[in-house]
């Protein structure tokens with residue numbers, strides 16, 4: 001898990017291809033080897049040819065790296081008869097702890113487990129050279145996906161919010177600053193959240209060999225530099241049209257439509273693995289000037305990690321209600337000392353993750369579609385066996401355990417609900433809402449959709465783009481009817497602002 005300070009994300013300089021993915025090494029190996037083997041199968045080619053094909057597909061700046069990597073690993077022969085589990089064990093990328101079972105994604109192969117047959121050639125030097133040129137080529141990518149362009153991490157005294165040009169401008173006709181004239185009641189939106197809020201997504205087209213082409217991997221460098229998160233399409237801070245299926249709808253876009261002064265005033269302070277506990281350090285990257293900036297709407301949404309972990313005794317590692325209370329109250333005190341007066345905080349409850357097992361366990365995972373050999377149930381067991389399950393409590397065939405996990409999630413949601421109704425803060429009012437999964441599923445069903453489409457196909461865990469976009473509408477309607485003060489009034493000057501300032505050069 002990486003922590004970043006400031007606005008511009010440091011691109012993670014780690015090996016791409018097999019190297020960098022926020023996934024366990026064994027999972028990466030099985031994933032990549034599966035894709036190569038399935039490509040070989042689909043094109044009736046050798047494994048070596050399939051590997052070269054894969055390297056041809058991926059974007060040019062990663063290709064050198066990919067070829068070197070394939071040279072280094074191709075010096076042993078992968079036989080198409082060996083499945084990915086066997087290969088990754090042989091590569092020693094899947095460790096087997098003494099006394100622990102051998103973890104496998106596929107049904108155990110008929111061939112006996114082979115002894116190590118890896119003959120590494122010495123390609124350390126070219127590997128390093130490729131890696132450093134790769135690092136240089138992805139430098140300074142896309143930090144703005146997280147907070148919009150106005151954010152400047154080199155200088156925290158700079159006004160971070162709103163329409164920067166507008167703030168500086170003065171109407172030449174009457175000498176009144178534009179901001180004073182146009183921007184009453186404007187608010188920024190801040191998400192304090194987890195991978196669901198940051199919108200974690202692994203494109204299924206990266207592993208669907210039947211449709212694979214160069215187009216499938218065009219988004220690879222960007223996806224890596226954002227740790228496979230896509231905050232630019234997300235439920236709270238999304239601002240670009242989705243290129244990953246579904247459509248984009250976000251609290252930010254709706255607030256901007258309501259009041260053009262909210263343009264670019266967004267911050268996605270969420271990270272993969274975010275929970276009530278680790279948010280306490282992440283929250284320090286909040287950028288808001290209590291005296292100079294407009295108020296903010298803060299969505300506090302850690303919807304699962306307090307009950308989700310990959311430990312064998314998962315129940316013992318869940319956040320307790322007492323810890324939850326302490327964590328959330330601390331976070332709120334921090335917000336109270338940093339948010340401008342007139343801000344709002346919405347606490348979102350935890351999700352009921354039984355939805356995942358119920359809707360996916362017997363369906364085929366994208367890796368299992370070609371040969372009908374990997375179901376989500378198998379994927380979950382594989383991850384659990386490696387102790388890297390994103391959520392051992394919900395992604396399990398054990399119904400008792402799934403129920404106990406939901407029970408704890410409900411207790412923690414109740415803590416949030418209680419805080420919202422009993423605590424008072426000087427600079428913001430506070431509200432609670434349940435995570436809108438039930439309404440989302442209901443709405444999607446009415447639109448003719450299936451519940452499994454609301455879940456990310458590759459990880460079988462996160463909400464999909466469709467779920468995110470539908471969730472926005474539900475949250476918006478709730479706020480509009482129950483807490484209209486949170487959203488502020490429609491800005492009567494919207495058209496004038498648009499005419500004078502256009503879109504400020506986009507994002």
Ligand SMILES: *[C@@H]1O[C@H](CO)[C@@H](O)[C@H](O)[C@H]1NC(C)=O
Pocket residue numbers: 044
């Ligand atoms: C696959 O390729 C091999 C060798 O070129 C050939 O003998 C075999 O018939 C091919 N199989 C199919 C299904 O095309």
Ligand SMILES: *[C@@H]1O[C@H](CO)[C@@H](O)[C@H](O)[C@H]1NC(C)=O
Pocket residue numbers: 155156157158
């Ligand atoms: C930061 O920005 C402010 C406002 O533009 C400016 O006055 C100040 O000198 C800047 N500080 C640095 C270290 O650049």
Ligand SMILES: *[C@@H]1O[C@H](CO)[C@@H](O)[C@H](O)[C@H]1NC(C)=O
Pocket residue numbers: 239240241
């Ligand atoms: C998103 O798509 C809509 C409809 O195609 C278009 O009007 C809009 O300009 C697009 N927005 C962005 C940010 O590209």
Ligand SMILES: *[C@@H]1O[C@H](CO)[C@@H](O)[C@H](O)[C@H]1NC(C)=O
Pocket residue numbers: 341342426427
């Ligand atoms: C915040 O604003 C409200 C009303 O706008 C005012 O009553 C309250 O005293 C202000 N609080 C602080 C800490 O300035």
Ligand SMILES: *[C@@H]1O[C@H](CO)[C@@H](O)[C@H](O)[C@H]1NC(C)=O
Pocket residue numbers: 399400403
């Ligand atoms: C789990 O919870 C569901 C719904 O509350 C209930 O119907 C079911 O019997 C429970 N199962 C077990 C094994 O506790």
Ligand SMILES: *[C@@H]1O[C@H](CO)[C@@H](O)[C@H](O)[C@H]1NC(C)=O
Pocket residue numbers: 315398399400401404
């Ligand atoms: C299911 O989980 C519960 C709670 O962790 C545990 O007590 C029980 O032994 C598990 N059942 C099986 C069959 O593993």
Ligand SMILES: CC(=O)N[C@H]1CO[C@H](CO)[C@@H](O)[C@@H]1O
Pocket residue numbers: 002003004005006007009146147198226227229268269270271272285
């Ligand atoms: C997952 C991730 O990288 N999240 C980022 C969201 O935005 C904050 C602030 O910009 C970063 O610190 C997080 O790392």
